[in-house]
Amino acid sequence: MVLEMNAPHHPEWAALVALAPVFLSYVVSFLYLAIYWNNHHHLLMAAERVDGAILWANMHLLFWLSLIPFATAWMGENDFASLPVAVYGFALLAPAVAYYFLQAAIIRRHGKNGTLARALGSDWKGKLSPLADVAGIGLAFPAPLVSLALYVFVALVWLIPDPHIEKAIAANRLRRVEIRRSASKALPPAPDNALKRRGDASYAGVFLEF
Numbered sequence: 001m002v003l004e005m006n007a008p009h010h011p012e013w014a015a016l017v018a019l020a021p022v023f024l025s026y027v028v029s030f031l032y033l034a035i036y037w038n039n040h041h042h043l044l045m046a047a048e049r050v051d052g053a054i055l056w057a058n059m060h061l062l063f064w065l066s067l068i069p070f071a072t073a074w075m076g077e078n079d080f081a082s083l084p085v086a087v088y089g090f091a092l093l094a095p096a097v098a099y100y101f102l103q104a105a106i107i108r109r110h111g112k113n114g115t116l117a118r119a120l121g122s123d124w125k126g127k128l129s130p131l132a133d134v135a136g137i138g139l140a141f142p143a144p145l146v147s148l149a150l151y152v153f154v155a156l157v158w159l160i161p162d163p164h165i166e167k168a169i170a171a172n173r174l175r176r177v178e179i180r181r182s183a184s185k186a187l188p189p190a191p192d193n194a195l196k197r198r199g200d201a202s203y204a205g206v207f208l209e210f
Contacts, residue, residue: 021075021076021077021079021080022073022076022077023076024076025072025073025075025076025088026072026076028072028148028151028152028155029068029069029072031155031159032068032092032155033065033068035155035158035159036061036065036095036099039099039158040061040099042165043099043102043103043106043116043165045165046106046114046115046116046119046165047106047109047110047116048110048114048115049109049110050109051105051109053105053108053109054102054105054106054109057098057101057102057104057105058102060098060101060102061095061098061099061101061102063098064091064094064095064098065095067091067094068091068092068095070091071084071087071088071090071091072088072091074087074088075087075088080144080145080148081144082140082141082144083140083141085136085140085144085147085148086137086140086141086147088151089133089134089136089137089140089147089151090133090137092133092136092151092154093130093133093134093137096126096129096130096133097130099126100126100130103116103120103126107120115165116165119165120165125157125158128154128157129154129157129158132150132151132153132154133150133151133154135147135150136148136150136151
């Protein structure tokens with residue numbers, strides 16, 4: 001999965017200007033892949049246990065992400081023509097749906113009281129993004145630049161990872177530490193004579209080894 005942008009063959013400013021659609025497509029796609037990388041990292045941090053459904057949902061997401069470079073190259077090399085822009089919108093919509101399936105698989109594994117389920121809440125960004133992508137696909141034929149603006153808008157919405165997941169993970173770790181501390185305090189102290197017998201037994205064991 002490699003984003004590619006070839007260098008111009010002529011040492012002129014006009015050659016660089018001609019690459020502007022390719023460069024813009026590259027920037028938008030790189031931004032999307034970076035967003036998925038960051039949010040995917042936070043998503044899996046919220047998963048305490050992994051099963052087969054989560055693994056396959058993760059591979060499903062990876063498959064659709066692997067098609068973004070193809071759609072990026074086709075759109076950039078054809079100066080934002082309608083059909084390539086619509087295909088690019090589908091290449092963005094499919095990973096968004098796959099990401100939702102991965103979230104659902106993690107929530108199903110950990111329950112509605114799990115870290116991820118409590119952190120997502122209404123998940124308005126997750127619901128808005130596919131709708132914007134669908135609108136971008138539909139607008140690609142009458143107004144491809146408007147579609148591109150929608151794609152950039154969705155990327156800007158997701159630019160900062162969801163802080164609710166970070167807070168939920170931190171709260172979960174703090175709760176575990178408190179449980180361990182309370183459990184250690186609840187243990188009764190060992191009697192002095194028991195400690196003495198344990199020490200004598202250890203000493204006898206060392207003596208027998210020698």
